[in-house]
Amino acid sequence: MQVYATTAVRNRVLKKHAHPRIRVKFKKERTNWLEFTFDMDGIPDQQVKDILRALEEKRKYYRLASGSLLSLETREFEEIHRFLHAAGAQEEDVESGLNVPVIRGFRLLDAANDAEVFQFEDSFRQFLADLQQMDRSGFEVPKNLDPVLRDYQKQGYQWMKFLASYGFGGILADDMGLGKTLQSIAFIVSNLSDIRNSKQPVLIVCPSSLTYNWLHEISRFAPDMKAEVIDGNQTERIMLQKNAMKKDVIVTSYPLLRADSRWYEKQNFHTAFFDEAQTFKNPVTQTARAVKKVQAKYRFALTGTPIENTLEELWAIFHVVFPELFQGLREYSFLPRKKIIRRIRPFLLRRTKADVLAELPEKNKSLESAELLPEQKKLYAAYLAKLRHDTLKHLDQETLRKNRIKILAGLTRLRQICCHPALFVEGYQGRSAKFEQLMEILEESRNAGRRLLVFSQFTEMLKLIGRELAGKGMSFFYLDGHTSSEERIQRCDRFNGGERNIFLISLKAGGTGLNLTGADTVILYDNWWNPAVEEQAADRAHRIGQKHAVEVIKLVARGTIEEKMNELQEKKRHLAEEVIDAKEVSEQMMTEEDIRELLMI
Known part of the structure; x- marks a missing residue:
């Protein structure tokens, strides 16, 4: 079908391009959210709301106050419509901006078809630079551990602090024998006052054989910390659980986390560390379901082998420690490998012995x-x-x-x-x-x-x-x-x-x-x-x-x-x-x- 317009109608169509844009700003004061605001050249802010509503109604034109018709079928408006659809329903007025958590904001940007529509403000550019460069210098190493930690271990500790400052989770995937336990203890020590004030202890989940190894390392490097292993038969565990939340650190095993899953999912922890995290590489197991239910402000996985067979195992670990990073397993399976690698880079830290231990004797x-x-x-x-x-x-x-x-x-x-x-x-x-x-x-x-x-x-x-x-x-x-x-x-x-x-x-x-x-x-x-x-x-x-x-x-x-x-x-x-x-x-x-x-x- 062809539509013919009279000269009078053609003259009413706005010739000057409105150049609609979505401004992206980083709002650290609001617990690390991104703010998306809509800006259109030559159009007053009060009309933006009506234009966005017209877009939602899939109208082809919008009549401006001047009487001119604004085409809503341009490439830019199509991108804004797609963005609004991807963002979903909002409680707040859209014209005043969309506020979404950082990771969800990244997903929206990741799916963008027309990057030119987005205008990144200085706060967002600085945030991206910080994330890529991982400037961890602002996080001081606990004084009692400063002489003990090697340089790469200090960097690992500061990496965890950096991620936690933004509410992110991560995988510490250092090679075996590089001290993932010690780096984690440093993180706990640095948060000890917060742990005690909030009355939310740290939870460490590990294989049964390592529970007392954790207790031993804590008593060695942080003797003032109140740590307890919850194990034994059911009656003994129930007794230990009664006072467990008064401790600084609770250590348990994967089998006992499964057995006592109902108790653990009712608690709120400051941080959860999942040691030998490849234990729940299969997301459909009871262990994977049990660790997923643990409620903690911060979450870290520790494993020397984050990928054993397939990339899906990496998704299973992130699904527990940082579920916002990827969508469901089905969507993840369609992601190109390069995109997966790019997305996980800030959130997975891997050092090998060859990288950091030049002084280690020969093998x-x-x-x-x-x-x-x-x-x-x-x-x-x-x-x-x-x-x-x-x-x-x-x-x-x-x-x-x-x-x-x-x-x-x-x-x-x-x-x-x-x-x-x-x-x-x-x-x-x-x-x-x-x-x-x-x-x-x-x-x-x-x-x-x-x-x-x-x-x-x-x-x-x-x-x-x-x-x-x-x-x-x-x-x-x-x-x-x-x-x-x-x-x-x-x-x-x-x-x-x-x-x-x-x-x-x-x-x-x-x-x-x-x-x-x-x-x-x-x-x-x-x-x-x-x-x-x-x-x-x-x-x-x-x-x-x-x-x-x-x-x-x-x-x-x-x-x-x-x-x-x-x-x-x-x-x-x-x-x-x-x-x-x-x-x-x-x-x-x-x-x-x-x-x-x-x-x-």
């Missing part, structure tokens, strides 16, 4: 292989033949997925034979090449005055080693998943204090949260599917406070699945950032090609 890695002994080799060959036969059958029938667990159990048997057949062959009286090799290394190390950590994923293997050491009169410490949190701390302190020279540790229970700088040698008795888990184990010794070069020795049975696993690790070195338990790695990351290669079929 030397070596691989020592041993030929299986005749009886051991015969047993290995028999199991390998059976597993190859069964696996080929499943691969041919394309039922690998259904039989994956069965195949992986067979692979575990082969690995156990490499370690020591006695792990599952009842009454086995034969020898083990790696076991004998380990004993030789331990004997040599004792003579050389070295102090060792011995890791194995098999607790039965550690017990075999322990019995042999006891028989030789060699004392040692022992730690596995059944060791209580208090005992973990005590044994680590005693070892670091110079007591005994050998520490036997299960890989899964001791891979995180331990500071064992009293050791200078780490022995990885058996291979793990994921090289990052082995790195974590080695970093129990190679961390802040270590004054000696650390020797990491990996034992491998020659010509076996262990050699193949080692090759597989090298091919999958990109997995080094992942920290996944064995079952997840095995079931999710092992491909048919990997299994064929491991079994040489």
